[in-house]
Amino acid sequence: MTDVKRTWLKNAFWETPTKELLNAISEHKEGFKDVRQVHKLKRGDPLFDECVEELTLEFIDKNTDDRVNRKFKEQEQQRQLEINKRKAQKLEELFNYKLETFEIEDIKESKNRILKSKLRRSKSIPEVNLYAIMIIQDKLENETE
Amino acid sequence: MKPSKGYLVVASKKPNFYSLAINCIESIKDYYPDAKCCLVTEEKFLDGREYVADDLIFCDDHYRAKLWGMANSPYDITMYIDADAEIEHEDIATVFDELDGNDMMFHELDKKYNKVYAVKYFTYENVKEYYTYCGGVCLYDMRNPLVKDFMNDWNDLFRKQYSRELILPMDPWQLLWNFDQTTLWYLLNKVDKYKNIKVDSFKDNLRWNYFPHYERFFNVFPKDPIIIRHYSSYAQKDKSYA
Numbered sequence: 584m585t586d587v588k589r590t591w592l593k594n595a596f597w598e599t600p601t602k603e604l605l606n607a608i609s610e611h612k613e614g615f616k617d618v619r620q621v622h623k624l625k626r627g628d629p630l631f632d633e634c635v636e637e638l639t640l641e642f643i644d645k646n647t648d649d650r651v652n653r654k655f656k657e658q659e660q661q662r663q664l665e666i667n668k669r670k671a672q673k674l675e676e677l678f679n680y681k682l683e684t685f686e687i688e689d690i691k692e693s694k695n696r697i698l699k700s701k702l703r704r705s706k707s708i709p710e711v712n713l714y715a716i717m718i719i720q721d722k723l724e725n726e727t728e
Numbered sequence: 729m730k731p732s733k734g735y736l737v738v739a740s741k742k743p744n745f746y747s748l749a750i751n752c753i754e755s756i757k758d759y760y761p762d763a764k765c766c767l768v769t770e771e772k773f774l775d776g777r778e779y780v781a782d783d784l785i786f787c788d789d790h791y792r793a794k795l796w797g798m799a800n801s802p803y804d805i806t807m808y809i810d811a812d813a814e815i816e817h818e819d820i821a822t823v824f825d826e827l828d829g830n831d832m833m834f835h836e837l838d839k840k841y842n843k844v845y846a847v848k849y850f851t852y853e854n855v856k857e858y859y860t861y862c863g864g865v866c867l868y869d870m871r872n873p874l875v876k877d878f879m880n881d882w883n884d885l886f887r888k889q890y891s892r893e894l895i896l897p898m899d900p901w902q903l904l905w906n907f908d909q910t911t912l913w914y915l916l917n918k919v920d921k922y923k924n925i926k927v928d929s930f931k932d933n934l935r936w937n938y939f940p941h942y943e944r945f946f947n948v949f950p951k952d953p954i955i956i957r958h959y960s961s962y963a964q965k966d967k968s969y970a
Contacts (some may be wrong), residue, residue, distance in 0.1 A: 660947075667947050671940040677815070678959050682747055691777060700758040703751070703814070 587611050591634045596647040598623065601626055605643070608635045673708065689719045729969035730758060731804035731871060733824045734782070739773060739811050746773035753780050753805040756809075760821040767799030786857075794906050795886050796865075799879035801870065810958060813937070819953045823867060826930055831875050832868040834861035835937035836929035842950075844941035845909065847949035851852040851899045852918070859909050861929065864958055865937045874925055886911040896943075 588611060605624045610617060624631040635643065649719060668682035684690060693699065695718055702714035735756050739749035753765045757780065760914055767781035770789055778784055783802045786931040796809050807823045809815075837859050842848040849858050855949055870876045886908050888894035895901060896914055905911045915922055932938040934950035938957050940949050 615783065622918060640960040663947055664945070667943045668945075674939055682751060685751060686747060692781075695755070696754075699754065703755055703758060 589630075589633065591637045593638065593642070594646065595634060595638055595643050602626075603632060605631055607638075609634070634692065641699045677705075677711070680708055681705065681711055684715050685716065687719075689722050690715060693718045693722045695721050731803070731869075732764070732839060733805045734766055734801070734803035734807075735806045736768065736797060736803070736806050737781075737811050738768040738787065738794040738907040740770055740787050741770075741789050741791050745811045746770075746775075750777045752809060752811050752813055755815040756820060756899075756922055759815050759818045760777075763819060763821070764800055764803065764841060768793065768800070781828065789962050790817050790887065791906075792886055793891065795879070795883035798866065798868070799876070801833075805869045806867070806869050807918075808836040808868070808942070809956060810864045812960055813864070813956050815955065815956045816957055817935075817953045818957050819935075820950075823936070823955075827867055827869060827946060828928075830869075830928045831872050832866060832925065832927045833862070834880075834927065834929055835865050836933050837862050838933070841942060842947055844939070844945055847903055850904055852897075852914075853897045856916075857913070857914055861909070861912060861927070863908050863912055865930075865956060867930075872925075874922065878925060881919075882908070882911055882915060885915065920930045 585727075589609040590611070592608040592610065594642060598604040598606050603626050605622075605626075607622050607624060608619060608623065610619050612618070622634075624634060632719060684702065685699075690699075690702075698714055698718045698721060702711055702718065705711045705714060735753070737749045739745035747767060749767055753767060754764055758762050763788065763905060765780070766781045766783035766785060767778055767899050769778070770793075771786045785797065785800060785802070787796055790796065792807070796812075801808075805824055837845055839858065842858075845859070845970045847859065849855050849856055851857065854951070868875050869878070870879070870928045874934070885894060889896070889905055889911055892905070895905075896910070898904050898910065898914075932952060934942060934948065935952055935955045938950065938954040940957070940959065
């Protein structure tokens with residue numbers, strides 16, 4: 584095994600904070616073939632020492648930190664996209680709900696531009712319902728006057 | 729004499745579009761009560777709510793009567809807005825300043841966001857091309873006769889394209905034939921008559937036509953508050969659409 588001349592890719596990182604398990608990728612030649620191997624190396628494994636010696640402890644530490652930060656950032660972006668996705672979906676649902684509310688006959692016929700505008704600007708379904716009731720009340724009052 | 733300026737919204741084919749158009753016009757007036765608004769729609773859709781529009785024009789039931797409506801705007805300078813959009817900011821009143829010496833202004837389809845666009849790339853005579861502008865909003869000045877011709881040609885050509893009378897050397901045509909953007913791209917890029925027409929996109933592009941997809945997939949927002957938000961789900965809910 585030690586006869587094989589390996590090069591270690593500069594992306595090795597610690598799998599655990601105790602630095603007992605190292606994730607690393609090596610490349611070597613087998614005849615005309617280039618072989619690339621992914622390793623999970625435990626301390627005590629000769630390849631573990633070979634890799635640390637070639638890449639240095641400092642480099643692996645730094646790469647691990649960079650990787651954690653990068654992963655954290657990616658996770659944060661993903662989380663933000665999920666939040667936005669839900670927000671955008673809720674906004675579309677609210678828009679559809681408002682349009683359906685505007686189709687209610689008494690609301691359709693109402694000429695109260697102020698209340699209709701308030702309904703359109705509502706930020707939630709309960710708020711839409713509230714203005715819908717107010718529009719209908721306003722219409723009924725106008726009819727009885 | 730000062731040019732007349734107004735907003736144009738079109739509702740044809742689908743009854744839901746009439747409701748959307750009314751909502752769109754009312755939302756313009758929520759933020760700009762003095763705005764002049766023209767509703768182009770089919771007579772059969774009228775239900776009393778059309779009073780909100782200052783001008784009313786009847787169109788046929790074509791899938792893209794919007795193009796006919798745009799060509800027949802009663803205003804010198806028109807801001808066309810798709811019916812499934814809603815206004816969210818008083819800066820809607822400033823839209824006519826955006827023209828800034830141009831003949832037409834559109835929302836630009838930024839390549840960065842092309843994964844959400846229905847069609848991204850295509851070929852014209854085997855050369856790779858992409859759509860530059862979206863026809864969802866359009867500010868245009870018909871005091872220039874060339875713009876009037878352009879709007880008429882856009883309508884005429886699209887109708888031919890839609891009825892399969894016209895097939896452009898574009899690929900994949902089966903995905904392009906029913907887009908008015910296809911005709912728009914062709915007129916702006918391949919018709920000599922319009923090569924000197926001054927076209928540009930809105931400076932703060934996202935403010936003037938914000939799709940929910942921009943938030944959903946890219947977490948991008950304009951620097952200043954959104955003016956026009958473009959929905960599409962309610963329009964799609966109408967099963968009567970052929």
